Amino acid sequence: MTAPLPISLHVNGERVDAQVLPRLNLADFLREHLKLTGTHVGCEHGVCGACTVRVNGQIVRSCLMLAVQTHCALVETIEGLSDSGEIADLQAAFRDRNALQCGFCTPGMLIAAQDLLIQEQEPDRERIREHLSGNYCRCTGYQAIIDAVETTARARRGR
Amino acid sequence: MTSSPAKPETLSVLDRPNSYIGKVVPRPNLERLMQGRGLYVSDMELPRMAHVVFVRSPHAHAEIVEIDASAAKRMPGVTAIVTGEELAAVITPWVGVLSHLKGLKSAPQHAIAIGRVRWQGEAVAAVVATNRAVAEDAAEHVVVKYRELEPVTDMRTALDPEMPVIHPLLGDNLAFERTLDAGTVDAAFAGSDEIVEANFVFGRHTGVTLEPRAVVADWNAAEARLTIYQGTQAPHMVQNIAALHLGLEESQVRVVCKDVGGSFGIKVHIYADEMATYALAKLLRRPIKFVADRVESFNTDIHARDHRCKGRIGVKRDGTIMAFEIDDLTGIGPYSMYPRTSAIEANQVVNLVGGPYVTKNYRARARVVFQNKNVMCQYRAVGHPIACSVTEGLVDLAASKIGMDPVAIRRRNLIADDAYPCASPSGLRFELLSHHAAMNKLMAMMNYDALRAEQAALRSKNIHRGIGIASFIEVTNPSAAFYGVGGAKISSQDGVAVRLDAQGSVICQTSITEQGQGSESLTAQIVGSVLGVSMARVRVILGDTDHTPYGGGTWASRGAGIGGEAALQAAKILRENILDVAAAILQSSPTVLDIADNAIVNASDGAPRIELRELARIVYFRPDTLPPGIQPELMATRHFVPREYPFAFTNGVQASWLEVDTDTGFVKLLRHWVVEDCGTLINPQLVDEQIRGGVVQGLGAALFEKCIYDERGQLTNANMADYLVPMSGEMPDIDVGHVASPTAETELGAKGAGEAGTAGAAAAVANAVNDALKPFGATITEIPLTPQIILTALKQI
Numbered sequence: 037m038t039a040p041l042p043i044s045l046h047v048n049g050e051r052v053d054a055q056v057l058p059r060l061n062l063a064d065f066l067r068e069h070l071k072l073t074g075t076h077v078g079c080e081h082g083v084c085g086a087c088t089v090r091v092n093g094q095i096v097r098s099c100l101m102l103a104v105q106t107h108c109a110l111v112e113t114i115e116g117l118s119d120s121g122e123i124a125d126l127q128a129a130f131r132d133r134n135a136l137q138c139g140f141c142t143p144g145m146l147i148a149a150q151d152l153l154i155q156e157q158e159p160d161r162e163r164i165r166e167h168l169s170g171n172y173c174r175c176t177g178y179q180a181i182i183d184a185v186e187t188t189a190r191a192r193r194g195r
Numbered sequence: 196m197t198s199s200p201a202k203p204e205t206l207s208v209l210d211r212p213n214s215y216i217g218k219v220v221p222r223p224n225l226e227r228l229m230q231g232r233g234l235y236v237s238d239m240e241l242p243r244m245a246h247v248v249f250v251r252s253p254h255a256h257a258e259i260v261e262i263d264a265s266a267a268k269r270m271p272g273v274t275a276i277v278t279g280e281e282l283a284a285v286i287t288p289w290v291g292v293l294s295h296l297k298g299l300k301s302a303p304q305h306a307i308a309i310g311r312v313r314w315q316g317e318a319v320a321a322v323v324a325t326n327r328a329v330a331e332d333a334a335e336h337v338v339v340k341y342r343e344l345e346p347v348t349d350m351r352t353a354l355d356p357e358m359p360v361i362h363p364l365l366g367d368n369l370a371f372e373r374t375l376d377a378g379t380v381d382a383a384f385a386g387s388d389e390i391v392e393a394n395f396v397f398g399r400h401t402g403v404t405l406e407p408r409a410v411v412a413d414w415n416a417a418e419a420r421l422t423i424y425q426g427t428q429a430p431h432m433v434q435n436i437a438a439l440h441l442g443l444e445e446s447q448v449r450v451v452c453k454d455v456g457g458s459f460g461i462k463v464h465i466y467a468d469e470m471a472t473y474a475l476a477k478l479l480r481r482p483i484k485f486v487a488d489r490v491e492s493f494n495t496d497i498h499a500r501d502h503r504c505k506g507r508i509g510v511k512r513d514g515t516i517m518a519f520e521i522d523d524l525t526g527i528g529p530y531s532m533y534p535r536t537s538a539i540e541a542n543q544v545v546n547l548v549g550g551p552y553v554t555k556n557y558r559a560r561a562r563v564v565f566q567n568k569n570v571m572c573q574y575r576a577v578g579h580p581i582a583c584s585v586t587e588g589l590v591d592l593a594a595s596k597i598g599m600d601p602v603a604i605r606r607r608n609l610i611a612d613d614a615y616p617c618a619s620p621s622g623l624r625f626e627l628l629s630h631h632a633a634m635n636k637l638m639a640m641m642n643y644d645a646l647r648a649e650q651a652a653l654r655s656k657n658i659h660r661g662i663g664i665a666s667f668i669e670v671t672n673p674s675a676a677f678y679g680v681g682g683a684k685i686s687s688q689d690g691v692a693v694r695l696d697a698q699g700s701v702i703c704q705t706s707i708t709e710q711g712q713g714s715e716s717l718t719a720q721i722v723g724s725v726l727g728v729s730m731a732r733v734r735v736i737l738g739d740t741d742h743t744p745y746g747g748g749t750w751a752s753r754g755a756g757i758g759g760e761a762a763l764q765a766a767k768i769l770r771e772n773i774l775d776v777a778a779a780i781l782q783s784s785p786t787v788l789d790i791a792d793n794a795i796v797n798a799s800d801g802a803p804r805i806e807l808r809e810l811a812r813i814v815y816f817r818p819d820t821l822p823p824g825i826q827p828e829l830m831a832t833r834h835f836v837p838r839e840y841p842f843a844f845t846n847g848v849q850a851s852w853l854e855v856d857t858d859t860g861f862v863k864l865l866r867h868w869v870v871e872d873c874g875t876l877i878n879p880q881l882v883d884e885q886i887r888g889g890v891v892q893g894l895g896a897a898l899f900e901k902c903i904y905d906e907r908g909q910l911t912n913a914n915m916a917d918y919l920v921p922m923s924g925e926m927p928d929i930d931v932g933h934v935a936s937p938t939a940e941t942e943l944g945a946k947g948a949g950e951a952g953t954a955g956a957a958a959a960v961a962n963a964v965n966d967a968l969k970p971f972g973a974t975i976t977e978i979p980l981t982p983q984i985i986l987t988a989l990k991q992i
Contacts (some may be wrong), residue, residue, distance in 0.1 A: 048509075059328075068326075073238035074231015076456070078405045079489045083915035086405055114231035127229045131221045134884050137711025139228025139403040140456030146229065169924035172915075174405050174457050175711050177891030177952075178923040180884055 043107040047072070048116025049086045062096075063087040066113060074114040074143045078172070085171030088144035090114050095151045114143035115153035119183060123150050123193060129184040137175030145171045149185045157193055207942060208767060209875075212791060215720035215730060219880040224709065232624050233454035236409035236426050237486045244411065247475055248330035250320040250337045251466055251494065252312035255328040255346035255567040255908025256361070259310055259339060261319055267336035272329035275479055276337060277321045279307035285343040286474035287440045289465070291531035294679025296538045299563075301531035302362035306471035312341070313361055313529035315909055316494030318468055321475055323483060346567035346908040350526030353372065353564040357877055361565045367876070371538040371563040373545050377620035378556035383518035387509030388402040391592040395585050396977035397800060398901035399501035399931050402574050403920050406456020407487040408496060410469045412476035421448045426455035428463040428708055429748035434467050434740045435684045436534060437473050452738030458710040459892065460574040461496050463750045465533045468495060488906040493913035498902055499574035501526055502544065502581045508589035509556075514599050514607040518556035519549040521585060525571070526564050532572035533684045538563050540571075543578025543670070546621045548586050550668040551630055551846065552608045557620035567908045573893055577751075579669060579954035587665040587958040588976055593963065600666050602643060602963070604636060609666060623668075628846040629934040630666055632897070633870040636932050637664075637848050641868045646852060654970065660865070661964025663851040667955040668844050671873070671947025672756035672938070676841035688836035689753075690744025691761040693722055693769045695829040697815045699793060699807035699991050700732040703765075704816050707745020707758030712949060713881035714754045718762045720877055721943070725766035726773070727790030728807065744832060752947020755877055756843055760941040761771050761835040768831035776827040777810055843938045847871030850889070851959035855967040858988055860900055860982030862964060864927040871951045874937040875944035882948045883931045889952020890929050895921045897957035897978050 040055035063080075066072045066089065075098055076081050077161060078086035082100040088096045090112040123146055129135070136142040145168065152159055152167040159167065164185045165178070167191060173181065209216040227233050264276040307318045320337055324330035345359050352358055353368045361368055384390055421443065427433050430450040438445045455462065472485040487495065502525045509517035523544050527537035541561040549557050576689035594604040609630035610617065619623050637643075643662070650660050678685040692704045703722050707714050719733040726733075736742055746761075747753065756919040774785035777795040781788070781804055789798040795805045813820060814827045821827070837843065852866040869886050876882050899919035903912045912918045937944025957978055964985070965974050972989040986992045 049431075067238070067875055072231070073235075074233075076231075076235070076406065078407075079236065079915040080494045081489065081914060081916065084405060100919040115815040118230040118232075123684060127226075130229055134225075134713075134880050136225060136228060137713075137884065137888060138405070138455060138457045139225070139233055139711065140235065142229055165923045165926070167585065172920060172922065174403055174459070174892070174920065175888045176884060176923075177887035177889075177929060178926050179928055182923065 038138050043104055045106045045109050047111045048113060058102065058104055060103045062089070062098035062101040062103050062106055066098060072113050072115055076140050076143060078105055078140065085148060086141050086144045088147045088171065090147060095147055096170060117147065117150070126150060126188045129188045133180045133184040133187070135176060135180040135184040141171060141173045145173065145181060153189055153192065157189070159189055197852045209943070211724060211727070213783045214724040216724050217876055217879065219940040220716065220720060220730060222713050223719055224425065224715050228454065235406050235454045235456050236411060236424050237406055239411050239424055240412060241413055241482040244484055245323050245325060245745040246327040246330050247472055247483050247485045248322045248327060248334050249318035250322060250334050250339065252308065252315060252317045252319055254341055255315045255348065256344040257312050257341040258344060259308065259312060259319055260342050263338040264320065267322065269335040270333045270336065270878035272325040273333045273896050274325065277475060277478065279309035279319065280304050282307050282471060282474050282478065283309065285441065285478050286470060289440060289533045291533035291536045293536050293678065293683055295681035296371060296536060296542060299531065299536060299538045299783060300365050301370060302365055304467060304530045304533065306467050306474055314567055316491070316569060318471065321471055323475060323479060342464070348568060348904060348906055348908045349567055349572060350524055350566055353526060353566050355413050361567065368565040369562065370565055371541065373542060373561050375545055375557065375559045375621055378577055380518050380520060380556045380558040383556035384509040387517045388512040389593065389596045390507060390509045391589060391593060392505070392507045393588060393595050393976045395504045395506055395588060397500040397502045397581055398979050399498045400896055400900035400902060401493065401496050401498045401570050402459040402461035404457030404459060404461050407489065407492045408462060408466065408469065409486040410472045411482055411484045412473045413482040414476040414480055416480045419447060421477060423448065423450045423472060424936040425450060425452060425469065427452055427752045428460055428710060429685065430738055430740050431706065431745055431748065432685045440470065441473060441477060450740045452708055455710040457547055460590040461752065464497055464535060464572055466495065468707045490913050493902065493918060494569055494644060494910055496530060497572040497574060498569050499571060500581060500896065501571060504544065504581060504585050506585045506589050508593045510593040510597060512597055514597065514604045515607045516554045516593065518554060519586065519589065520558045521548050523561040524564070526566040528568050528570035529565055530570055531755035532570050534685065535573055535678060537570065539571045539573055540578045544581045546623055547668065549583035550582065550619050550623065551610065551666040551892060553610055554608070568904055569910065575889065576950035578958050579667065579950060580893060580896060583665055583667045583955050584958040584961060587962060591962045602634070602638065605664065606631065609634065619733060623844065624840055625844050626840050626938055627936045628668065628844060629872045629936050630846055632934045633846060633848045633872060634666070636934060637850055637868055637870045640870065640930055640932050641850050656749060658854065659857055659967045660852065660854045661963035661965065661967030663959040663961065663966055664848065665955040666848045668846050669752065669951045669954050670842045671752035671845050672837050672843035673751045673753060674837045674841045677751065686745060686747040688834050689746035689758040689761050690832060690834040691758065691765040692744055692830060692832040692848045695763045695769065695773060695807065695811055697811050699811045700715050700734065701726060701728050702734050702736065703762065704736045704743045705758055705762060706744045706748065707754040708749040710749060712749065712754060712885060713878060714749055714758065716881060717755050717759055717877045719760045721759055722766045725763060727772055728793055732793060744834065749959065752949040755945045756941065756947050757835055757837065759877060759945050761833050764833035764835060765831050768833060769829070772828045772831060773810065776814060776825065777805060779822050779825045780810065780813060781805060837940055839940050843940065845871060845873050845946045845951060845954050847951050847955065849955040849959040851963040853960065853967065855964055855985065860985035862980060864894065864925065867927050867929045869929065869952060870932040870934060871948065872934040872936050873936060874946040876933060876935060877945055886931045886952040887951060890956045891921050891926055893956025894926065894960060895958040898980055901979050
């Protein structure tokens, strides 16, 4: 199992064909092969959430998924979600509320928050806190993030 | 929620129309971070770059008998395998001492261990390969033979004569000792109605920056120049030290610091593996990248706290505090860190205990010992959480003993708001603090009396909630008194260069650095306000020793107060220079002109005269049209360092409201309040978020975070699943209020705010837990307050 395997997938809407070692994880594939460095690696064992991306519409920890498992999959990263405008309102709320400091957790945090906002229209603060509990932030103390997600949920309901 | 003590209204350069000072404005650098388009060191790649992985000691204390790298060297993709002895040819060892910490001793530390390893995780060999995975594969094939030695792990027995001496040349395991005896302590205790003693225990924890430490070092042999890309808080310090130990001039070393994924004091030190990476780049004549993995981070990022402090307080029945006495012990690992040393925290504990209070009777001893665990050094709020928890814990115990309310005893003993300037028993000089104003504000914010009533009502339902109060002081804006006087080449001054570019925009280069605090924003706010230029037209450059003035960087809550003042003064000079040119162009006088909204205007009626863009065009492209003898200077540089006060002390008070489940031992944080006084608020939102983030790091220490070592010196929870940090689900909302007592030492008036949250949070929580447990007669003076500790105190287990 040490020979590269061919994979073909879509990343942020672009078709990607690659030869990857079976042991290569998705985070390293995105960062090192595709140079999509917005996906951050914080712990490499599935705890911190900094490497959160979307695969076939589901959020996953890209450090816990192998690149070969994404054959034929649709992968979306923070770069793709930014360019499509899907999370522009959430990003604006983060900016206005200063819901990030060093920014290292932020791509994963935004993707996890968007996942909640897609699933639920009216999450309360406790629900937001619970949903984001798998995404560590060492800078903000979380309150500004919760505020920004709550604000976005409210604004989207009003649309 | 800001209130200022009555002060004469003065109109300064900061109060101009459209000033950004005191306003909430978004940070200019957020977009790239939110879009995943920042540039952290871990993202960087350079041509011919190779990756280093370190083979690390599995033992806490051992002799290195033999290193056999022959099999690893033969593996495809391996560039080199380098031992400590081989690397010593290009880099010299260092000793982490400062001359003003009298008696502090440490031993020479090498970039890679030579002969002996002294903690689990110390590097014994470097494996360099074309990529990290290959390097990690090869590292597993480096065979190191060790002869295990008895480790020194428990700080309480480290000084016993039968224990091994970690550095035989030092004679013993005592790194530093300081004693202090101020006032008349014995008489004060003799005159006390009650004396209370307690042993306070603080767990060893660490910073857990979400981006691990990372370096790319690039030696260009043709230029004889080393470029270090590193997530550091202090680029010029790194430049100085890399040059010193690699035998280079500082001009041969450039340090570049782009985005940094968290710092908190973790990234302000010189680490052996980072020094090894610089040296490998020089030795192998190519760029070398080192990114710590999470296990390495836990084993090698500095740890902090780990104090055992015996405290004693004497009190009169009327609540008057008569004296404090402490005996503090801390274990720092096998080396004092370089160049800031590992004695600063204990030294701070001695300085800060009793700091908010009037009593002049204070005796202290602090001892710092070596042990075979990871190195310890300064982490956010150095010494403050220890000093605050001991002081505030003792004050609460004393209050309880004499049956006095915790707020009442504090009000009786806090230094009066009109008593300044004054000094503490340890000699700290306070310019202007506001303990009582802060306490009054806190009481109103938390509705203290109503909360006490709620607490009492819930007791009858067997719900046990507690209120904890903690007053604190914080060291900010350090002068050369911190490090410079001890011989460390860590600048306490900062510089800012401001220039008007050819389209009338402003470029600002500052020596402070950004790790998310808002250094870019506050600099742009100050410069934009003084110059009358919109923030969108101010670009801030920082984190590059080739392109910024020389300065200290961002640590010890100094960026806004020191770097901000330099920005203010530089912008004032540039403003004068711009007005001189404008007067020449307009055949007017600078005194009747002003700058507002990116244009020269009449000072009298604000009528626009000439756009800055047009002024810049004339200066740069048609200077021939200016009157003879006019040489515009559209760039100005100023530096600043505090000279009057060694530190600008701030103060504040925190409160915690929590519930203890007496069956499970779990603590639920319900609410947290902070009132603090950092002087002028440049951007209230950024200050509030510094406070909140700091509080949560303090809450982590209070409830969760601990590096758990076994008796052999093995770190047993070196991963994020077993080492607990605060998660969003268990953190409370935190209300922040301000009192503003600007420092008169600067025109800006700003003091630091980065560490206030961390300083008092654990003390407030510990006092609240003890308040909740009062009916059970249980008192806990150890953190983290795990369920096990709480259930043990309740005699449930």
